[in-house]
Amino acid sequence: MKFNTIYTLCLAAFAMTACSEDIDLGGVGTENIEFPQGGVVYVTDAQGKRNFSTVEFRDHITSELNIHTQTPRATATAVKFQYDENVLTEYNRKNNTQYKALPANLVQFANDGVVTLEAGKTLAIAEYTLTSDGSLDQTETYVLPVRASVSSGDAQLGSVDATRLIYVRDLSGIPDCTKxxxxxxxxxxxxxxxxxxxxxxxxxxxxxxxxxxxxxxxxxxxxxxxxxxxxxxxxxxxxxxxxxxxxxxxxxxxxxxxxxxxxxxxxxxxxxxxxxxxxxxxxxxxxxxxxxxxxxxxxxxxxxxxxxxxxxxxxxxxxxxxxxxxxxxxxxxxxxxxxxxxxxxxxxxxxxxxxxxxxxxxxxxxxxxxxxxxxxxxxxxxxxxxxxxxxxxxxxxxxxxxxxxxxxxxxxxxxxxxxxxxxxxxxxxxxxxxxxxxxxxxxxxxxxxxxxxxxxxxxxxxxxxxxxxxxxxxxxxx
Known part of the structure; x- marks a missing residue:
């Protein structure tokens, strides 16, 4: 099959939207940002990224979200992560995109999504597991929409870290090149x-x-x-x-x-x-x-x-x-x-x-x-x-x-x-x-x-x- 027609249609759609507002990533920043001292915690993925998190898996995978602070806190802070499809709905609305949400039943947060950054520490790890049920299209990217909030303690969560989109592909059934x-x-x-x-x-x-x-x-x-x-x-x-x-x-x-x-x-x-x-x-x-x-x-x-x-x-x-x-x-x-x-x-x-x-x-x-x-x-x-x-x-x-x-x-x-x-x-x-x-x-x-x-x-x-x-x-x- 030739794809010239498909590409032409895609370019036509692109031409209609090229002047729209900039894409909002739902949280921009890096570890190089200077955070206010003493009261802010921020979130990265397992690779240390605050943006563009991607996960590919076959059958199942356990990955993580990391809570950081620039300097050790005197008191403990608990952060809760939860699946929230509204995060993706708002992103798609702002950016004229049509990403599909990863079904909620395929993700499980350890400890109900709550992770505690202990006093005197600068890092805490929250684990989540993705499990395939065979229903996802292997050629399509889905999004795990996550909302984070401080559930106890007096620290603040950086505003750009309150939501994040994790781009997910279920490659179950496709051979893996990874050696x-x-x-x-x-x-x-x-x-x-x-x-x-x-x-x-x-x-x-x-x-x-x-x-x-x-x-x-x-x-x-x-x-x-x-x-x-x-x-x-x-x-x-x-x-x-x-x-x-x-x-x-x-x-x-x-x-x-x-x-x-x-x-x-x-x-x-x-x-x-x-x-x-x-x-x-x-x-x-x-x-x-x-x-x-x-x-x-x-x-x-x-x-x-x-x-x-x-x-x-x-x-x-x-x-x-x-x-x-x-x-x-x-x-x-x-x-x-x-x-x-x-x-x-x-x-x-x-x-x-x-x-x-x-x-x-x-x-x-x-x-x-x-x-x-x-x-x-x-x-x-x-x-x-x-x-x-x-x-x-x-x-x-x-x-x-x-x-x-x-x-x-x-x-x-x-x-x-x-x-x-x-x-x-x-x-x-x-x-x-x-x-x-x-x-x-x-x-x-x-x-x-x-x-x-x-x-x-x-x-x-x-x-x-x-x-x-x-x-x-x-x-x-x-």
Whole structure:
């Protein structure tokens, strides 16, 4: 089935709503905000985020909400969390969205949702459990709407923490790409996340299905790759209409139009589909859009993701001829190139797609991102992937991003830039949990070296081995 009609309808809906009020996230802020001393407690999720909380689960999962205070309290404070569908109803009304509430019977708060921050402590943990009953659509995102209130004690709850939306997907029945390794206490924990950034002008993405892990155990048969980055759609500017838009060349568009053939089989195995966004030599790009243009562009990205079932976006600041065109001097909607503009665009795309993944290529204008509207970079940007061979810590460039989401020692298979066993082991030992491989293609002449490189990944990341099933998928679209 072709999806051009769906996308056109989505864009029409986008055009009608693009000038509406900004999306209200129902609580904006980060741990970097200066809270009044002595009387305020605030809430984060298990990843330390105050915004953009997402949970994916199969069968059931126990997660947590954390209560924090800047300084220890002299007296205990109890906070109660409860399911409140009115929180989502109000959000949908304000933002013209149609998210569905996670059914209340699928969530259970421990201790009836009450957690106590004891005197002298700065942290308390409230657990909740989600349990599948088989009724949820695996392709749809639901929202767990939560209201929080202080039930005892004299502390105050930050106003932005009184409500939160947790975006939930029930993936029961869909294979899981997550590979598990023994944690410090012997328990199984998620291992390294591997991104396949694929040049799709000449490579079929179905090739990502051909490489799995082979040892007996929990990871046997799981795909090596956790996510496909389609490289790449483009940021383009139409001088006649004055609009910045997403351009897909004939190869990218073919994969989207025929997603059931080229993309859905990957998602059915648990692989995420992420669309790259890249400059295209016309002066527009990730780093020179005004705030209003960024919001407009973000809504188009949402329409695109909704139409084609995308799981996220990848930001790569290359091939934008900013200096040659200086668009900000001649056209409204542009600003001088700045990291502020780059950060704003990534933030607005995450804001419009809170349930989708955002990934930055730590290169050029996306080498670092700044706080936007009180939200630190590590909250609105989920992953940062180094340029080839890079291995320096990225925390200062993406404040708030955990090491597990920082990608080290990226490889470029077409150019023969392979990571060493020492480098891969070193990143694991230091706690870095993400990795990118660019241009994997079993049709290239160096396929044996590619297989060796993937086997090193399997060995260093998971103590496993790679299995190539021998199936190669040619480029078979026009």
């Amino acid at each position: 598990y390794v023994p944690g410090p206490d012997g328990e199984l924990v998620p291992g390294v996340t591997v991104f396949s950034c694929m040049e799709v002008n000449d490579t079929n993405p179905l090739n990502n299905l051909s490489f799995t892990l082979g040892n007996e155990g929990v990871n046997k048969g799981k795909c090596l790759y956790d996510a496909l980055i389609i490289f790449s759609a483009n940021v383009n500017f139409n001088k006649e209409t004055g609009r910045v838009y997403v351009f897909c060349n004939e190869n990218v568009q073919a994969l989207l139009d025929y997603r059931d053939k080229y993309l859905k089989p990957l998602q059915d195995r648990g692989i995420k589909i992420i669309l790259g966004l890249l400059g295209n030599h016309d002066g527009s790009g990730l780093c020179n859009l005004s705030d209003a243009t960024a919001r407009d562009f973000a809504q188009e990205c949402k329409a695109l993701a909704d139409a084609y079932g995308l799981d996220g976006f990848f930001f790569d600041d290359e091939y934008s001829d900013y200096g040659q065109y200086n668009l900000h001097l001649y056209y409204p909607g542009f600003v001088p190139v700045s990291n502020d503009a780059t950060s704003r665009l990534v933030y607005e795309i995450k804001k419009a797609n809170p349930d989708r993944i955002t990934v930055a290529y730590a290169y050029g204008g996306t080498w670092s991102l700044k706080e936007v509207d009180g939200v630190q970079a590590g909250e609105y940007c989920d992953y940062a992937l180094h340029d080839y061979g890079g291995s320096s810590d990225l925390t200062s460039q993406y404040p708030g991003m955990p090491k597990s989401n920082q990608g080290m020692h990226s490889q470029e298979f077409n150019q023969g830039r392979f990571a060493s066993e020492y480098g891969l082991n070193d990143m694991v030992q230091k706690g870095y949990g993400s990795h990118m491989i660019f241009a994997m293609d079993p049709y290239r002449s160096n396929v044996s070296r590619q297989l060796d490189a993937m086997d090193r990944c399997a060995r260093c990341f998971y103590g496993d081995k790679i299995v190539f099933d021998g199936i190669k998928y040619p480029k078979d679209w026009k």
